[in-house]
Amino acid sequence: MNFSLKDKSVGFIGMGNMGQAILRGLVTSETVDPTKIFVHNRSQGKVQKVVGLYGCQSTSTAEDLVDKSDIVILATKPQDLLELLEPLRNAFNEDKVVISLAAGIQLRTLKKYIPKANLVRVMPNTPIFICKAVIGFCMSHSDLIVENLVKKLFSPLGHVVSLEEGDPFSAFTVASASGTGFVFELMHYWQDWILEHGISEEEAKRITIETFLGTALLAASEEGLSIEQLTEKVASKKGVTAAGLQSMRELELEGILRMSFNKAVMRDHELGKNQ
């Protein structure tokens, strides 16, 4: 099985927010030839839009899409996925790679509906809309060719991480996918505090964004330093930053965050059990 992307066709079932973001990323980065991309969606408007925009092809049925595609990306909401897969059980074969984006639907559940094919679960976070995502994936069985294919396919959209399903994938989901929401929550408090000190809302938002952005870029540029070392570097002894950091530690900010992350992991497990 040769999995160079050049000669492979990619099909999308579901052309909502995530499906369109991935399609756009693959076409604009020239990772996949648009004439080798097939799309299928429940409502027709989205299909017409992307066919017009990117020059990909539509299929009238999901079965036809599976037949024409080497790689099938399942991009419906989790609650629509299993009903969609039920009649497709025999459409897949061992040569297909099936990538599910559905949060909470585990590989063993997918395996029941798609007994043949290479199964992959992918979890992107929302910065995928600007090609700055962190994208985690796990596979039904270890296969270097499929692993490289998934990395090639998704790397134009962000940083791609291979994970084991179970605790690592769940922790990744919380830290990265939910993490975007957690960081926004922190940014909200930042902005509100700035606002209370006589700075306009527009400027407070900008200051907050630039502080988070600049800090992340600085951390990325200082590859040799740990995040802990970077924190020490910006806080001089008995200085202003050190006073704030000491208070955060005394108030146990870390404990609050850990508890919140663990609550989110528990919810992820609950959703997984219901499948």
Ligand SMILES: NC(=O)c1ccc[n+]([C@@H]2O[C@H](COP(=O)([O-])OP(=O)(O)OC[C@H]3O[C@@H](n4cnc5c(N)ncnc54)[C@H](OP(=O)(O)O)[C@@H]3O)[C@@H](O)[C@H]2O)c1
């Ligand atoms: N959005 C995110 O930030 C995010 C992050 C991580 C993972 N995900 C995962 O990505 C997946 C897609 O999420 P989304 O936000 O893109 O959802 P969405 O915008 O609601 O898109 C889902 C699409 O699937 C289509 N669809 C539903 N049932 C179908 C069927 N039987 N056949 C063909 N098409 C069907 C819907 O068609 P209609 O036009 O008829 O509604 C809709 O266009 C989900 O599984 C989600 O868990 C999303």
